Amino acid sequence: MAAPLRNGLLRQANTCLRQARPTTIRPLSRDALRRLASTLAVLEQREGKLNMSSLASISAAQKLGGSIHGFVAGANGKTVADEAAKVDGLEKVIYVDNGAYDKGLPENWAPLLVENIKKGGYTHVFAGHSAFGKNLLPRVAALLDVQQISDITEIQGEDTFVRPIYAGNAILTVKSEDNPKIITVRGTAFPAGAAEGGSASVEEGADPKAECPTEWVSEDLAKSDRPDLATAEKVVSGGRGLKSKEEFDRLMPPLADALGAAIGASRAAVDSGFADNSLQVGQTGKNVAPQLYLCAGISGAIQHLAGMKDSKVIAAINKDPDAPIFQVADVGLVGDLFEKVPELTEKLKSS
Amino acid sequence: MATKLRILVPVKRVIDYAVKPRVNKAQTGVETNVKHSMNPFDELSIEEAVRLREKEKPVEDILAFSAGPAKSQDILRTAMAMGADRGIHVVEEKQEMEPLGVAKLLKKVVEQEDRNLVILGKQSIDDDANQTGQMLAGLLNWPQATQASQVDIDGDTCTVTREVDGGVETLRAKLPMIITTDLRLNEPRYASLPNIMKAKKKPLEKKTLADFGVDGEKRLKTVKVAEPPARQGGGKVEDVDGMIGKLKELGAL
Numbered sequence: 001m002a003a004p005l006r007n008g009l010l011r012q013a014n015t016c017l018r019q020a021r022p023t024t025i026r027p028l029s030r031d032a033l034r035r036l037a038s039t040l041a042v043l044e045q046r047e048g049k050l051n052m053s054s055l056a057s058i059s060a061a062q063k064l065g066g067s068i069h070g071f072v073a074g075a076n077g078k079t080v081a082d083e084a085a086k087v088d089g090l091e092k093v094i095y096v097d098n099g100a101y102d103k104g105l106p107e108n109w110a111p112l113l114v115e116n117i118k119k120g121g122y123t124h125v126f127a128g129h130s131a132f133g134k135n136l137l138p139r140v141a142a143l144l145d146v147q148q149i150s151d152i153t154e155i156q157g158e159d160t161f162v163r164p165i166y167a168g169n170a171i172l173t174v175k176s177e178d179n180p181k182i183i184t185v186r187g188t189a190f191p192a193g194a195a196e197g198g199s200a201s202v203e204e205g206a207d208p209k210a211e212c213p214t215e216w217v218s219e220d221l222a223k224s225d226r227p228d229l230a231t232a233e234k235v236v237s238g239g240r241g242l243k244s245k246e247e248f249d250r251l252m253p254p255l256a257d258a259l260g261a262a263i264g265a266s267r268a269a270v271d272s273g274f275a276d277n278s279l280q281v282g283q284t285g286k287n288v289a290p291q292l293y294l295c296a297g298i299s300g301a302i303q304h305l306a307g308m309k310d311s312k313v314i315a316a317i318n319k320d321p322d323a324p325i326f327q328v329a330d331v332g333l334v335g336d337l338f339e340k341v342p343e344l345t346e347k348l349k350s351s
Numbered sequence: 352m353a354t355k356l357r358i359l360v361p362v363k364r365v366i367d368y369a370v371k372p373r374v375n376k377a378q379t380g381v382e383t384n385v386k387h388s389m390n391p392f393d394e395l396s397i398e399e400a401v402r403l404r405e406k407e408k409p410v411e412d413i414l415a416f417s418a419g420p421a422k423s424q425d426i427l428r429t430a431m432a433m434g435a436d437r438g439i440h441v442v443e444e445k446q447e448m449e450p451l452g453v454a455k456l457l458k459k460v461v462e463q464e465d466r467n468l469v470i471l472g473k474q475s476i477d478d479d480a481n482q483t484g485q486m487l488a489g490l491l492n493w494p495q496a497t498q499a500s501q502v503d504i505d506g507d508t509c510t511v512t513r514e515v516d517g518g519v520e521t522l523r524a525k526l527p528m529i530i531t532t533d534l535r536l537n538e539p540r541y542a543s544l545p546n547i548m549k550a551k552k553k554p555l556e557k558k559t560l561a562d563f564g565v566d567g568e569k570r571l572k573t574v575k576v577a578e579p580p581a582r583q584g585g586g587k588v589e590d591v592d593g594m595i596g597k598l599k600e601l602g603a604l
Contacts, residue, residue, distance in 0.1 A: 131515040134481050134497070135495075138489070139486065142485070142487075147451045147569075148450070149571065151481075165477065165479055166381060167476060169372045169579065170576050171576070171578070171579050173573070173574040173575040174572065174573055174574060175571065175574050177572075214494040216520070217521040219518060220520075277514055277518075278516065283476065284474075284534055292598065302371055309579075312603065313598065313602075315603070330584070330601060332585070332587040333588055333593070334587060
């Protein structure tokens with residue numbers, strides 16, 4: 001039950017504010033927020049290194065005002081906490097030093113977070129809408145009897161949030177009276193946050209040492225020197241039009257290298273085995289919002305557009321002049337990608 | 352003796368994936384007078400349950416479940432035509448339920464129907480929440496394996512490969528367990544006409560939220576549903592030089 005979490009004073013203050021402002025959709029003033037909000041930002045780490053893309057939950061929390069505490073856990077909890085303490089915007093970093101949390105398994109992470117959320121009396125808990133955040137936060141929300149808000153793209157007030165639904169074909173604004181508010185944040189919708197400039201205090205958190213019935217067996221991660229797809233400034237993406245894995249591998253990496261871009265793919269390309277699953281851009285893959293999204297041989301199905309239509313500039317090469325991708329592309333080139341992509345690669349390299 | 356699998360597969364009726372949803376004039380939701388189908392991720396769940404039986408795992412029964420308006424029955428019949436043995440339909444016309452409410456309802460179903468494996472879709476393509484399976488696992492305090500692309504069951508032990516950022520990871524846990532399906536788990540079959548006819552005779556129980564002691568009250572208030580900002584296609588260029596020129600002009604290069 002969430003009841004023990006409800007801080008009487010806070011509620012009172014909230015009620016006063018609500019009465020004073022009947023138009024509740026409007027955000028509260030920054031001063032009021034500073035008094036009210038206190039956010040726990042769940043940060044991700046991997047082998048003792050802070051995952052920079054998880055810092056978006058800090059920049060999201062900064063829009064709320066109020067104090068922001070970061071949370072890390074794992075075998076080198078203290079080391080990661082010291083690294084996180086330098087992140088701009090954090091007041092405190094809470095860490096738990098225990099290798100049992102290294103693999104991010106929700107069975108023991110959820111009780112861990114619940115205990116620390118209760119201890120800290122937070123009004124908001126933010127994590128990235130990453131594989132880790134998606135897996136964990138709903139379990140936490142259920143244990144706290146809270147309806148989570150997933151993948152937010154905007155904060156309109158301490159209780160009002162904006163998120164895409166129907167593969168981004170509608171934008172939903174919701175108001176939550178749950179306390180705490182459990183939220184996952186779309187990384188591309190908030191600035192990444194500065195890794196330097198902060199001087200947070202570091203404090204050890206509570207460790208309930210819940211048993212984990214799940215055993216982590218192995219992983220197989222695609223290794224790449226290219227920029228990370230989710231956070232890259234530029235993305236080149238290939239679809240079914242590439243025809244085969246050989247052609248995908250022949251045409252896309254040189255283009256990506258010429259631009260310093262990450263490589264993405266449509267579901268059709270992934271399903272046909274041209275590209276790895278982890279490269280899929282779209283409703284069920286990754287969301288990207290780079291400065292430049294350059295795609296070849298992608299028709300532009302709504303599920304694909306869901307994952308890339310917030311890109312700053314979209315460029316498309318496709319031989320079908322009526323492909324839906326041209327309705328969203330800032331620059332469209334109708335032509336055979338097997339000619340145009342190599343030509344583009346050469347010209348980019350020599351310019 | 353291996354435990355017999357008593358599988359629950361929750362399915363949801365959603366706007367067909369190929370339909371482009373339109374926001375209604377009142378900005379309270381999307382137009383629903385359009386083609387609906389089973390949530391694509393739920394088709395994968397049913398398919399996986401049926402394949403477990405086909406792989407001669409000890410499946411006692413496969414129970415399909417849906418909560419929603421009367422028309423959700425069609426989705427349950429589809430699930431049964433694909434191979435589910437029976438269905439339970441909680442008729443709820445008033446409003447769409449939230450993941451937390453559904454998870455609470457499913458917990459009751461799991462208990463009443465003595466389930467030991469629940470296979471859900473990783474998300475429904477309407478609200479895109481990606482929460483229900485994880486919430487149910489939390490409420491039951493069961494292990495969870497989300498975004499599964501491969502499931503192997505040996506006796507009481509489930510080994511599941513999950514799609515994660517950057518690749519895959521493999522987990523192992525004992526039944527009872529919650530699994531949510533990712534697109535690459537399998538290729539759902541089409542229901543054949545004879546199977547559609549047979550499905551009409553399979554048992555389908557109608558229930559209410561009250562039967563399970565769940566109120567279905569919504570926690571989140573919809574303030575507004577709006578169209579996303581429209582993107583204007585910037586027109587086409589003649590050749591590669593034109594493309595590079597335009598990208599430079601737009602500051603993308």
